Amino acid sequence: MTTTDAPAIECAGLSKGFGEVRALDGLTVAFTAPATGLLGANGAGKSTFMRAALGLVRPDTGTLRVLGMDAARERGEVRRRVGFMPEHPCLPLDMSAQEVCVHLARLRGLGRRDAVRRASEVLFAVGLEEERRRPVGTYSLGMQQRTKLAQALVHGPELVLLDEPTSGLDPAGREEMLQLVRRLSRDLGVRVVTSSHVLDDVERTCDEVVVLRAGALAAQRPVAVGHDPGGAVRVRVGGDVAAFAAALAQRLGPLGVDVAPTPAGEVGLSAGTDAALDAVRDLAAEQGRALVRLVGSGRGLEDVVLDAMEGRGERTGG
Structure with a gap:
């Protein structure tokens, strides 16, 4: 060589x-x-x-x-x-x-x-x-x-x-x-x-x-480990997660976006379109809730690095 x-x-x-x-x-x-x-x-x-x-x-x-x-x-x-x-x-x-x-x-x-x-x-x-x-x-x-x-x-x-x-x-x-x-x-x-x-x-x-x-x-x-724009997203809000998810599902159902609470205590959306994210923002504002976190379901670079630093990541990858 x-x-x-x-x-x-x-x-x-x-x-x-x-x-x-x-x-x-x-x-x-x-x-x-x-x-x-x-x-x-x-x-x-x-x-x-x-x-x-x-x-x-x-x-x-x-x-x-x-x-x-x-x-x-x-x-x-x-x-x-x-x-x-x-x-x-x-x-x-x-x-x-x-x-x-x-x-x-x-x-x-x-x-x-x-x-x-x-x-x-x-x-x-x-x-x-x-x-x-x-x-x-x-x-x-x-x-x-x-x-x-x-x-x-x-x-x-x-x-x-x-x-x-x-x-x-x-x-x-x-x-x-x-x-x-x-x-x-x-x-x-x-x-x-x-x-x-x-x-x-x-x-x-x-x-x-x-x-x-x-x-x-x-x-x-x-480096390119991120999610597709508009793909599935997870939302973390303050207060009753199930109640927020139920209210959000009523608004996003007509748009073809599925909404459900996740085992991690977040709200999962099947698609993070502009309309869906606007609905999340509006509902949180109406209910006086804090939007704590909104991330794509795909693993971004931050997820990989944090997992690795805490000993949860894989040593190598594609």
């Missing part, structure tokens, strides 16, 4: 401990999608896994390969072909974005001329071409995040690891960052692994999710 054909990251039986804490515990997983979201609660092992993939920590046991290369024995080559965008502030405030990118490109093996050219290209791509010579210390948080993304891309990596890329951004900055991240895998052919706590970010930028729990694989699923 060539490195081109190899999974972005692949590990088997990967374990790493820090004293009595097991950060990774026999983790076995392969990242084969163009863009993968790495999810899990705090302490699940995400940061340790990314550090191990970059060769910054050496696993106690198991194997870890990045683009087909041994992450521990071929650290220099891995870093030459992988880009990393850290979550925490790490940029030298007295340097400009241009200087940062040129310097890091040189460290990754590019000559001076190529480093300057690549720095200009990536700073233009992330929208910093007009501000590239200002000191980073004068940048807004959004501009600093874009600088961190630019330095991760400046050497033309085959894979980038992004740690909370939208952290601290305002809505406009977050939107710009998500579009940049999605373009990497979709248009530029760069494989992406994104660690994030924001499920909407993962849904918009990734093809697959890997969920870690206590240092092990809890779930691996395609």
Whole structure:
């Protein structure tokens, strides 16, 4: 298998401990999608896994390969072909974005001329071409995040690891960052692994999710696990569920929508059409009830992730 054909990251039986804490515990997983979201609660092992993939920590046991290369024995080559965008502030405030990118490109093996050219290209791509010579210390948080993304891309990596890329951004900055991240895998052919706590970010930028729990694989699923618009829905309301369901059935029966209480204490609708949802809203308002929850009967990404974090999810899926 060539490195081109190899999974972005692949590990088997990967374990790493820090004293009595097991950060990774026999983790076995392969990242084969163009863009993968790495999810899990705090302490699940995400940061340790990314550090191990970059060769910054050496696993106690198991194997870890990045683009087909041994992450521990071929650290220099891995870093030459992988880009990393850290979550925490790490940029030298007295340097400009241009200087940062040129310097890091040189460290990754590019000559001076190529480093300057690549720095200009990536700073233009992330929208910093007009501000590239200002000191980073004068940048807004959004501009600093874009600088961190630019330095991760400046050497033309085959894979980038992004740690909370939208952290601290305002809505406009977050939107710009998500579009940049999605373009990497979709248009530029760069494989992406994104660690994030924001499920909407993962849904918009990734093809697959890997969920870690206590240092092990809890779930691996395609992102597209949602329900069809207009399909069956479940409604949770305050008060007497049976009485609400009976009243709602009278309104939705003529529309061909079946209504019945569920064993979970919710009200199930056979179809979540606009008219049916309007009737739910109107009836709840008339009866002074709180609408606590309304979800599709199909399992969405949130359901998969929450189940996995709580130990209820399947480890792998289609």
